[in-house]
Amino acid sequence: MIIIFIASLILFAFLYMVSRNKYDEFIEPLDEKEFKIKKIMPIGFWVMDKINYRYASKYDRNLLNKTAELNGGVYAHYYLRVHWANKITFELMLLMFLLFINGAMGKTDMELIIFSLLVMAVVAYALDKDLENKVSKRRLSMQIDFPDFLNTLTLLINAGMTVSGAWTRIVTDTKKSTPLYSELRNVMLEISNGKSEIGAYEEFAKRCRLPEVTKFVAVITQNLKKGNSELVDILKYQSKECWELRKHAAKRLGEEASSKALFPMMLMFFAVVLVVVTPAIAGLIGSV
Structure with missing residues (x-):
């Protein structure tokens, strides 16, 4: 070997x-x-x-x-x-x-060879899982940021701005570099480079792959194509829905944080038990 x-x-x-x-x-x-x-x-x-x-x-x-x-x-x-x-x-x-x-x-040793093959399979799976985790974290980050964006966009449109004007205002005023705001900037860059608004918004929805974003894009593209006097009301309703989804996302983050903290707490518990039990066991052995 x-x-x-x-x-x-x-x-x-x-x-x-x-x-x-x-x-x-x-x-x-x-x-x-x-x-x-x-x-x-x-x-x-x-x-x-x-x-x-x-x-x-x-x-x-x-x-x-x-x-x-x-x-x-x-x-x-x-x-x-x-x-x-x-x-x-x-x-x-x-x-x-x-x-x-x-x-x-x-x-x-045949057992060691089998173990080695299993380790290699686990590593390959872990690398794929890491990619999947990155996608999940990205979606969760976007799900948390999206209600703020949608709420601000709705307020600006209600104040008389166009969708693209409100979009540009939000992107310009916000210094965040989270996945959502990076995608929002990409949309404005595509439009400034000559891409149609509808095409840019639809590509934005495809990249985000969130149901709430897809639904939002469907509403604004429909408004651009045919017009809709109830656009603000629809966006307000969607904003409320997104806030509810954000609450669930925040709750999920809290649960994940709790589960991650569970292992260190178990280690601490066993350490305390060991400190308490060791003198008793030592005393028992000494008496024997």
């Missing part, structure tokens, strides 16, 4: 040498805080290219939907490739480590 480990180490070094200068344009834009192994990720890109992977399976389409939601449709395929490269590189590094553990034990 040690020989296999050394061979795998040489193979890993070879993969890095043949790939390190070929994917600079893919690696450079990535955030090193998000992609911890950014510098050796060319290995993953090279492997995927050599096996001529098509990124066309049902699994890939599911991943593509997530990357499109997080990074926009234009960059969705790029981040799909990044996700795969990151995963492949992680798996190869993990494989080397597991081979080293097997080699250190001096023998091939």
